[in-house]
Amino acid sequence: MGAALPRKELFDIPEGVIYLDGNSLGVLPKGAVARATEVIRDEWGGQLIKAWNTAGWMALPAGVGDTIAGLIGAPAGAVATGDTLSIKVYQALAASLRMRPDRRVILSDNGNFPSDLYMAEGLINTIDKGYVLRTPAPVDVLDAITDEVAVVMLTQVDYRTGRMHNVQEVTQAAHAAGAVMIWDLAHSAGAVPVDMTASHAEFAVGCTYKYLNGGPGAPAFIYARPDIILDLQPALSGWLGHAAPFAMEQAYRPAMSTERLRVGTPSIVQLSILQEALKVWEGVDMADLRAASIRLSETFIAEVEARCASLTLASPRDPAMRGSQVSFAFENGYPAMQALIERGVIGDFRAPDIMRFGFTPLYLDQAEIVRAAEIIEDVISNEVWRDPKYHMRSRVT
């Protein structure tokens, strides 16, 4: 048995808020302010440059990587942290293309997060050798894996619908066709059980400010399968991925570990907050978390569908096919979401018509889900969203 869920006592969540947007930005872990104060005042301020040694800053990125490894079924030492998710996508893609020099197709899907597709586009244009990016619908990905494909790059959980790819099945198909496999775990890490070792995929990337509660702009991570690391040629060959960064050699010589996927100076303050945030996972059994997530989302779907006929479920009905979010399509989803936010039910909106609700069993309980559905019913049934103030498009969420 893991720790009982939810563990609300570990977080500071505003009174009166039902937060269904932990899939966009997680909530504040209680220790974050104290840890940030310590790293800024005592380590930076008090130890200055010496803190790289005395406060353990040099080892921090790898240490945080090891903790994340434990959450995605990877061995210690197989995860590097730093940069943003988009940068990590670029690294994984560039390395993959070099592993399959005779192929010219990057396969993704049209449900992938746009930045992943944009980064592929930027890499293709930079290399300028006739690479193409194919983006079939998520359900057509398996059929699109041909022997032209150098790399399959997919986000496991669709950011709009919550639909999940089957990691084992897709990875096996990619490998059977001779392609490299990259999984983006942005909506998986801390949301659903992940076993990168069992998947045998070459790469995974992810962010830490969603279900991992690392805070706005927390660093990203990248996993590489341990047996490929020493042959992997980093495109973004920064000094902190060098075998001996402080030897100041003229030529790049990659670290003999996953550290070769590091680039520049790590964001120590954000990494320290993330390290603190990851403590809430101590003792959590991911199978328990998944079961709790499914209970929350099944309750939500049943309650909303019983109350709001004009909302159409845009997520798979089978919970086994769903990540830890539920989306409803609604033509007036944008103003409706603004009205909900004003009433303390915080989800978000994704164009063109998706109202998105994330379920984070670490800090949500069933009663809140029922209460959220009641408030949604009020906004929809009474057409509260017609108020012009909810139609202002200056907002980003």
Added chain:
Amino acid sequence: MGAALPRKELFDIPEGVIYLDGNSLGVLPKGAVARATEVIRDEWGGQLIKAWNTAGWMALPAGVGDTIAGLIGAPAGAVATGDTLSIKVYQALAASLRMRPDRRVILSDNGNFPSDLYMAEGLINTIDKGYVLRTPAPVDVLDAITDEVAVVMLTQVDYRTGRMHNVQEVTQAAHAAGAVMIWDLAHSAGAVPVDMTASHAEFAVGCTYKYLNGGPGAPAFIYARPDIILDLQPALSGWLGHAAPFAMEQAYRPAMSTERLRVGTPSIVQLSILQEALKVWEGVDMADLRAASIRLSETFIAEVEARCASLTLASPRDPAMRGSQVSFAFENGYPAMQALIERGVIGDFRAPDIMRFGFTPLYLDQAEIVRAAEIIEDVISNEVWRDPKYHMRSRVT
């Protein structure tokens, strides 16, 4: 007349420390802890996802960029912030190569910071079309600018010796040969007067944790000359450089501004600390700062040379040729620096034999410089550095 220097009252510096390493990691501005607490507790914790709008997070990267623009002689809107310096080097290099498709040479120098050279190497290997990186000695750069050169990429102030390139002269030579010019301002921004507009260089990049006191891992910046922005093809085409990030379009469409040089989700906590740190520059006249820097470094050279015959000046003797640092070569520089650090005189060591001392007129005065020279004399004359404890190589500085 600008603000009087130094402005020690704006910083928290440990008692008994003479900090000559602000060229590696700047000191703690007094407002940083309070600002970090505010952004973490009140903005992230209290406003959650709404903070992107309500706390101004969306506008933060550009706002910080505008402040930095003012410090490097660039117009508002011409500087994008985020990522690390190595990533920004890669962006500038990749864009430059696309601007000169018929040329195959990247010219730098062997005094450039290794990560800049490593990133060039990674880009060359990724494109794999016969590009070469040439790295003559700094004094030979002008002669190496030929019409084969696509881009000249140099750090203005040599990180080892403090030797400065002449920005105007080198940029003019690059342009006369048809090459693009990139300046790395890592040791320039906040250290010496910089006028990017007058230089007419296409790009500048820099970091903010040295003379700009942004804290460990503070985000980097990139300047692009305004007239080239709309033709510039970003290699690292992340969603926050998109013209409409939240439209979630499938294809990349770059922002019609310098924002196209942004990549992923910005590190809001570190950016907020940096924003606070940049307030110490209000009212500072860069000509005054430069004059104060030269007074400090001239005093230091005179005092050290008078006291320590075994230390050899490794920086230009002419202050006009020097950035805001002074280096001495000493065979036992590594243990000598450890002994100095233990005695409160914090500089750093760069292989193979460079003892490096940075001068930050915002928080250093003449009396500290003389006192530092006295302590150096003690360590050198009495061969304090012979103690085995100073020879342990586990340290990174």
